[in-house]
Amino acid sequence: xxxxxxxxxxxxxxxTVGSASAQxxxxxxxxxxxxxxxxxxxxxxxxxxxxxxPNTIEILDSKHRPAVLSVxxxxxxxxxxxxxxxxxxxxxxxxxxxxxxxxxxxxxxxISKLEKKARxxxxxxxxxxxxxxxxx
Numbered sequence: 001x002x003x004x005x006x007x008x009x010x011x012x013x014x015x016t017v018g019s020a021s022a023q024x025x026x027x028x029x030x031x032x033x034x035x036x037x038x039x040x041x042x043x044x045x046x047x048x049x050x051x052x053x054p055n056t057i058e059i060l061d062s063k064h065r066p067a068v069l070s071v072x073x074x075x076x077x078x079x080x081x082x083x084x085x086x087x088x089x090x091x092x093x094x095x096x097x098x099x100x101x102x103x104x105x106x107x108x109x110x111i112s113k114l115e116k117k118a119r120x121x122x123x124x125x126x127x128x129x130x131x132x133x134x135x136x
């Protein structure tokens with residue numbers, strides 16, 4: 001499994017939105033590749049991620065239309081930066097974590113059935129890694 005942290009792309013693209021409502025926990029990012037959240041494939045583009053409640057995020061597209069509503073859980077990681085972390089299997093990207101120190105967001109998304117399938121396919125493409133140990 002390859003974990004992609006697109007720091008250079010997202011440091012400039014992630015911003016917080018300041019207001020006194022739920023919008024305080026919102027970020028915006030320009031994602032340069034197609035990616036999946038849950039079982040929904042989203043095209044590359046600009047997205048806004050809003051933390052609706054401690055366990056729910058909403059992702060809006062560039063026209064502020066809802067693209068995905070997803071559950072999320074507190075992540076163990078804390079970041080001094082603003083980053084989105086994607087898991088990559090072949091040419092498929094899956095949003096894994098949302099970390100933003102300025103918006104006080106540290107969330108992890110659950111692994112979907114689609115991501116589990118991609119992970120298995122990636123493992124089968126690599127073939128079997130066997131270790132032989134001599135016995136007496």
